[in-house]
Amino acid sequence: MAEKKPTGTVLVAGAGISGIKAAIELAEIGYKVLLTDASPQIGGILAKLDNQFPTDHCGMCRMLPMVGREYASQYCMRKGLYHENIEILPFTELKSVEGDAGNYTVELLKKARYIDTDKCNGLGECIRVCPVETADEFNHGLTLRKAVYKPVPHSTPQMLLIDMETCTRCGECVKVCPTNVINLSAEDEALTRQVHAIVLASGVKLYNLKDFEDAKSWAVSPDVVSSLAFERIISGSGTFDGTIRRPSDGRPAKKIAWVQCMGSRNRRQKRDYCSSICCMFALKEAVLAKEKGGDEVETTIFYMDMRTFGKDFYRYYERAVDEHGVKLIRCRVQGVMLNPDKSLSMRYFDSETQEFFVSDYHMVVLSTGQVPYETHQKLADLLHVDVDSRKLLPTDPYDKVKLVKPGVFLCGSLMGLTDISEAVGSGIAAAGQVSRFLSGLDVSLLEEEEIPEPTAKDRDEPLVSVVLCKCSEKMQESSVDFNALGAGLKRLNGVGEVHILDMLCSDEGKQTVLDLLAKSKCNRLLMGACHPFMYRKSLKNLAKKAGFAASLVEITDLSSIVHRGFFDPQPVESGKRDYTRLAYNDLRGHIENLKLKPALHVESLSINPAALVVGGGIAGMHAALSLAQRGVEVHLVEKTDRLGGYAGTRIEHTIDGLTPVSMAKDLAGKVLEHKHITLHKNCEIVATQGSLGAFETKIRDVSKEENFYLTHGAAIIATGGHEGATDEYEYGNSDQILTQAELKDGLATGEIDVGEAETIVMIQCVGSRQKEGREYCSRICCIGAIANALAIREKNPEARIFILYRDVMTYGFTEQYYTQARLAGIIFVSYSLDNKPKVELVDGSPVITFTEPVLNAEMQLTPDYLILSTGVDAEASNREVGKAFGLPVNEDGFFVEADSKWRPVEFLKVGLYVAGVAHSPMTLKDAILQAEAAAHKTYAYLSGRKIHTAHTISRVHDAICVRCQRCVTICPYGARSYDEALDRIIVDGATCQACGMCAVECQNNAAEIMGFSDKQIMAVIDAGLSKDPVAATPD
Amino acid sequence: MDFSQSDKDLWKQIYHTKDLLHCFNCSTCLSGCPASHGDPPLLVRNLARMVVYGLEEDLLNDDTPWACVSCSRCEEMCPMDVKPFEMILAIRRWQTSNDETRVPTAIVEIYKRGYTQSVGTNTELRASLGLPELQTITKMPEMLKLYQEMLMKTPVVSENDYMFNEE
C-alpha cells in the first residue's frame, strides 16, 4: 500500500491577529499548523486594545470558526486560543530556515519560561511571595509586576514566566508552588521541524520614545505617552479606574492632545512612508477619552492629512468632530515644553488667522507609527533573499501576501501597518495562497476523526462518574474536606462512582484516571480539575479514548474553590467559610446538568461542491481561477458580454507598475479554457434560496431572454464598481473640464494633447466625503490623480500643475508617490469643505478662484484643463443582487459584510462571501487579496472534505411548534427559515451558532438548544441554591 | 499677493535644490522658530511657499528673512529635510544681489548691542529655570567700543556710516 502521504504542515511565524487568523483558516481545512510567537503570550497588539475603530468595540471572538467551531476554543480570544490542529508555541523565535519550495527545515528556539504552563493552575502564590518588583511592559511601565509574572492579564491558563534579568533566584516561589511546576534552572530548547509552507506574520516594530533619537526631544515628561500606552491608560485591565489619570502624578487628565505622524512621513530619518492607521486610532482614542473621561475632557489632534480612507472611516471622522467635539488643527508641532506646574504646552500656527497660539495640556499622546525596515531585513536574511528597492521583503507585484520565494507567504503588518480588517483579510488570503500551494504538493490533510457511532451506553440511564483532583498533598490545610464532599456526592441519585486523586496533572495521575475510566460503567463524566484542563481539552480527549461521548464529559474548575480559602478577604466570623458546601453545590449543579443532558451527535452536511462567482471583473476572475485550480467546479456569471470589469477594461497601467488591462486579458484567457469554469455572459441574478452546501440560484440570460437554474454550495459576490458621476464645477459645460478617467483615456489615445498646456488644475474629493454627496472616501483618487499629473509632467515639463485637495490619501508606502509628485513641481493646495474652490466659465473656459491656505491669499487660475476626481460609485445592480441573495446593501450601495473588522469578506449567512469593490472602493492589489480570501473561505467548505454541524445546535420540536416565526426573526445569523411548502421551521445546521436566542423567544421550547435546555439550567439553579447539608459525618 | 506675474522658475535663481520641492508646508519649522515671536514674525513656511510660487515682488522687499537668529532649529526638525535655514540665507543672498542698496536695518542693532534681538530681557524666566545671568556686550562698554571699531573697518558699515554714528 503506497507509503502514507505526509500531513501538510504549515509554520505561521507570529501570533498577532493576522497570524492567528491564518492559523485558524488553515487548521479549519485540515492542515497541521505550528503557530509561534516571540513574545510570551499570543495576541500581539490586540491583547492590549479593549475597543477598536471603526466600531469602538472589541468582538475579537467573532474571528473564531463558525461551522467547525467545536474544534476550537469557545471563549474570549484574549484568554487564549485552542484548536485541535494548531500547536501553539509562544516565547519561541524562528532561528533559521533551510530547504526550498515545499519542504523547509526550520530551527526554532523555545526560550525558557522556567514554569511548565501545562500544569500551572494560576493560583498565584509564587507572585505573592516574589520579592522583586519591576516595570510591567504590558502596561508600558505604567504599572509594576513581579519577576514571576503574567505577560497578558486576561490569559487563562495564565502562561506565567520568570524574567531572569530581574529574578534574584531566592527560590521562595519554588517552595510555595502546590504543583511544583517551577524550575529555575530550565534551559532554552532548540527545536527543528519539517514544514511545507511558511506564513510570516510577525508584524513590525513600532516607533517609540526609548529607542529613537529624534523622539528624545519629545520625552520631556512621563505625561508624554505613546498611543499604545494611552490604550493601557483607558483600559479596564490597565490603569483606568473610572478616570483617565496622567502617569506623572495620577491627577485626572482633562485636556489631552494627539500629535500625528510621529516617526512617519519623515524623509530626514529615512522613513518617507505613512503608517496608514494612526489617524484612525488617534480619532478613536480621542472619542474614547471623552466617553470614558467625561464631557469636560477636551481633545485636540495636530495633523497634516486626516487619512480616514477605509470603509465607514469618513463617517467615523465626521462623528468624532461633530458629536464628540474632537478639535482638529492642521499644523505639525515642533515640540512640547514642560511648564513648572507639570502641564505640557505646545505652540502652533493657525493659517487662517496667520497667528501663533500656545495651549497647555495635561497629557500629550504621540501617534507612533511603524518602523519596518529592521524586521524586513532580519526576515530577508533568514530566508536568504534580498529586500527590494523599498528595503522591504520582495513580494509578487499583484499578490501582496505572496513572497517571490515559493512556499513563503506573509500577512498582517508585514505588508505595512494595517488596520484590523486588512490584517484579518490578509490572514485569510495568506491561508488561501498556502492551500493553493500545498494542493500542488503531494501532501494530505489531517484525516478527519470519524464521527463515533452512538454507543449503547449513551442511551442507558444517566450514570455520572465523578473524578476530583485534590491538587496536591502539599496543601496541608486545604479549605475543602474532600471526604465529606466525596461522601455527599456519592449519595446523590444518578452518581455511579466518586474518585478523589491528587496531582491529576502528573503522568501517574493521568494514567490512574485512564484505568479508572476504562472499567467505569458510567456514561457521563464530571472532572473537578483546574484551568489548564478546562481550557485545553487534553483530559476531554483522554475521556473520549476511554469511550465517553464528547458531549457527556464536563470539566469544571475545582482548584479555584479549593484555593479560595487562602485569600478569602472577609472570612465569616463563624470560623472557616464552608468551602466544602461551595464545592458541593458547584459540582452538584454540573452533575444535575449532565444527568439531564442528551448525548449529542453531529449531522454531516451534504455539500454541493460547485461554487458561484457573481461578477467577471479581475476580483471575480481571480477568485474563480483560485478555486478552479483546486478542482472546484465554478460558475462565473457576468452581467455584460465582456470579462475584465472596470479596471480590466479601462486602466492600462497604474502608478506602481501594474497593467490591469493586459492582466485581465490573460486572466480571461485562462478562465475561458479552464475545464472547471463555466462562464455565463449577459446573465443577471434573479433569486436565490437555500443555505451552505445547497443553494439554488435563478439566473436570467438577458441576450437569450431565458431563465435557468444553477445549484451550488457557496457564492462569491464580486460585482465591482465604476468611476463616480458628477455635475459639480461646471462639468459637462466645457470640453476643457474632464474626469480623471477621461483624462487617462485621452492621454493614452493621444486625443488630449497636453504638450502646449500652460496650467492644469485638478480638484480632489468632487462629490466625495460630504454629507449630501458620497459620504465616504473612495481611497484611490489621490493616487490616480498623482499618476495622471506625473504623466502630464512627462509630456510637458513646463506646465504648472496644481492639485486642490482636502486630505492627500497616499497612505502606507504610496506616500513615496506624493513626494515624487512634489519633486516634479506639482503644487498641492489644500481647501476645506466650507471653503470650496469656485469655478465659473468665462467665454467657454473654466476660471478657478480659491484661497491659498499657506499664504491666506485669494488665487485665480485659468487652466487649459480642469480635471475632477469624482471617486468610485457602487454598481447600481448591487441592490437587485442583494435582494436576490437576501444580503444587506448600505446607503452608499456597497454590500454590508458580516463584521467590518473580524469577518471582512463574509456575510452573516454562512456560505456567501464578498470580494473587491463590491465591499468598498479599494486598490487593485487589495481587490485581489480579498478575492483570494473569499476563494479560500469558499474552498474551506467545497474542498470535498466531510463537513458536519457542531454537536450543540438548535432543534425544532415540530409537534409543538405553532409556526409563529418569532424564532426566525430573532436569529442574528438568519439560520432559520419558514418553509412554505413543508409548513415547517428549517434550521440551517451550518450557520446556527447555538446562541440560544431562539430558545428564549420560543415560549414553549419548541425551539431548543441541544445541551443547553431549560430543564438542565433550572436543575443547575436548584443545585446552586440548595440548602441540604453535605454529609455531616464522613461514613 | 498678486499671482499673475508669478515666475514659476524663480526658485531656480533663489534656492536651486530639490530639497525645497519636498516641502509639504507642515509648519513644523514655524512653531519652534524664535524669530516667529517678532513683529512682523519670520514665517519660514510662508517664505518657502512664496519661493515655490515665484512671487518675486513680495520676496524682494520682505525683511523677515533678516530676523532669523540662525539657531537652525527649523533644520533640525524639518521632516522633509528642506534645510529651511539654507533657504533663508539663500533668500538673503538673492535679495542683496538684486539690490545692493538693501542693507537690513537690523545691522544697526548688531552694531549697537551685538545681537539682532534684545537678548538679556528674559531674566525672571532664566532665574526660574535656575540659569545664570546673561553677560551681554552692552554691559561691557570698553569691549563694545573695540567691537564697534572693528565693525567700522568692514565695507558694509563704513560705506553706510550715516546709519551708525549716533547724534
Next chain:
Amino acid sequence: MSEFEPKIVGFFCNWCTFTAADLAGTSRLSYPHNIKIIRMMCSGMVDPKYVIKAFLNGADGVLIGGCWPGDCHYINGNLKARRRVAMLTEILKEYGIDEKRFWLRWIAASEGTMLREVVNDMTAKLKELGPSPLNREALGEKSEKAKMIG
C-alpha cells in the same frame, strides 16, 4: 445569628463577563463567595423563567452579566437581554421583588475590577435591603412559612 449574607445567582455570558470573572477570580481580586455563577453562552440566552425560578428558590439577588453593546459574539444578544430584563423587572416589582435585586450589567472581558465592584456593590445593597421575602431559609427553619414556594 451570623450576619445575613445575601445569596446572588449570577448568569454570566461565556465570552465577556465569564472572562472578567476568571480575571477577577484568578488575579486574586476575589469577590465574595455568595455569588453562584452560571455560565450561559450569551446574556441573550437568559430566559425570564430562570430569573423567576432563582427568586422563587430564595435567591436574594440575580445579576446578569453581558457584553457591552457591540461586543456581543452573537451580534446583538445583549440588546435582546436588555429588553427582557426591562419587561421582567416590571412584573417582579409588582410582587415586592425590588428592582435593586435584579441587575443587568455590561462587563467587558478586561473589566475584572469592574466585576468585583459590581458584585461587592450588589452584596452591600442587598445587605441593606435584607433577605428577599422569598428567602425562607433566612426566616428560620420553624416558621410556618418555611415551605418551598411551589
Next chain:
Amino acid sequence: MANFTKLSFKKGELNQKLADLFKGMMEKGVVDALLAPMIQPKRGVMLTLVTDPSHLGALDPFAPVVPVNGARIASSITAKPSGRKTAMVLRSCEIRALVELCKLKQANLDDVLLIGMDCLGRYENLDFVKLRAEGQSSEAFLEKALAGNTESGGCDVSGACKICEFPVPDNVDLRLCAIGTGAEAVYLESLTPKGDKALEAAGLNTGETPAGREAAVQQLVKKRKEACDAALAQYRESTPSIDALEDRVANCINCYNCRVACPVCYCKECVFVTDTFRHNGDQYMGWADTFGTLKMPTDTIFYHLTRMSHMSLFCVGCGQCTSACPNSIDLMPMFRAAAQKTQGRFDYQAGRSHDEKQPLTVFENDELVEVTGQVK
C-alpha cells in the same frame, strides 16, 4: 366625515333587522360566510359559522355573553386561509386579541370583513343561560345597560367588562354602534374602503351621524377608566407580594385552563405541560428535603409569573381567565396589572395597531440605557 347608516327597528326586532342585513350581504355575494353569535338549539349563545343565509334566524349578536373569546375561533379559521370571504361580528377585546394573533402569524385578515360591535359587558356563561331562561332578551339588557345598569336577577357582567376602557372596537371595517344612538336604532359605521364597498354592495346608503354618540362614548370610557384604575389599585394594595399572591391562588390546581381560555396564549402546548416540567422523582425528593414538606402540584406561582412574562405584553383584558378558572380564582386583575406595567414600559398597547411591532421582537443599540445605568 365618518359615514353611518341608520338601522332603525321596532321593539323586539333588532335581531331580525340584523339578520336581514347579513342575509342581504351573503345573497349579494359581499361575503360567502358569516361568523356571529347565534342562539344554539339546546341553550346559550355561541359563535357560529353560517354559509347558508336561510339559517340566520337565530342571530343574536348583542346577547351579553362571550363563552369563548372570538379571536381564538377567528385564528383557527384564518390561520390556513380558506380563500372564502367571511364577515365576522366580534367585540372589542376579541378584535384586539385578533390583531395580536395576526402579528404572531396565527391569523390572517385578508379575506375577512371585520364587523366590530359596541360592547357593554358580558355575563358569565351560566348566569347568562339562567337570565335567558328567565326571559331577559338582548334588547332588554341593551336598554338597561345603556342606562348604566348591567345588574339584573342577582347577576352582573364580568369584572373585566366593568373596567374595560375599550367599549368601542377599532381596526374594523364596519362598526355596529349601539352607544348613544337613541332607542330603536343601531348604526352601521364604515371605517375602511373594504367597509364602504360592502355597504354599497349591500345597497345601504350613508346617512347622518348619530348625535349624542361621541359624548356618550367619552362618558362611558371615562367611567370605565376610573373603575379600572380603582380596581387595579385595589388589586395592587391587596396583593403586593408573592406571599399575598400565594394566598390569592391558594386553590389553584395547575389545570392550566386559564391558559386554554386566554386568546393570546397561542402556544400549541404550554411549556408547563411539556417535558421541561415533567420532573424526575429525585428532583421532587430534593425539593421536599429542603424544608421537609412540598406542596403538590409544584410550579404554581412559577406558572402564573411565567405566564405573565410570556403574554402580559399581548393581554387585552378580556377576563376569560377568570371565567375559565374552575376554582373561581379572580385572575383577571393579576394579568391586567402586569400588562399595564409591562406594556407601559415600552408604551405599547396590545391590539392598538397592526404595524406596531411587539416589544420583544425589536431591539435598538442605544435604548433603555437606564436598565444598566452604565455610561461607557
